[in-house]
Amino acid sequence: MNTLKTSHAKGNVYVWTVTDPQVHLTCDSAWITYVNKGSVTAPNSTTGPQPRIWLESAFMQKEASTWKILFFHSTSVRQP
DSSP: OHHHHHHHHTTOEEEEEEEEEEEEEOSSEEEEEEEEEEEEEOTTOSSOOEEEEEEEEEEEEEETTEEEEEEEEEEEOOOO
């Protein structure tokens, strides 16, 4: 999270949209996979937004009525 905060402070702009979610739920656990499509625009960019795609997943567990993320993974997908 600190890396993202530092990047924002430098003027980078991130835009993303979650697509293709696949959610699986049991009584006290859940996991999700999805495609995160977006872009990154650097400050003073002359080329505009740079497209990015990530495949992401998370595993969550319910503890005392609160969902906790126990695992999160993000993999950058090769750009076209």
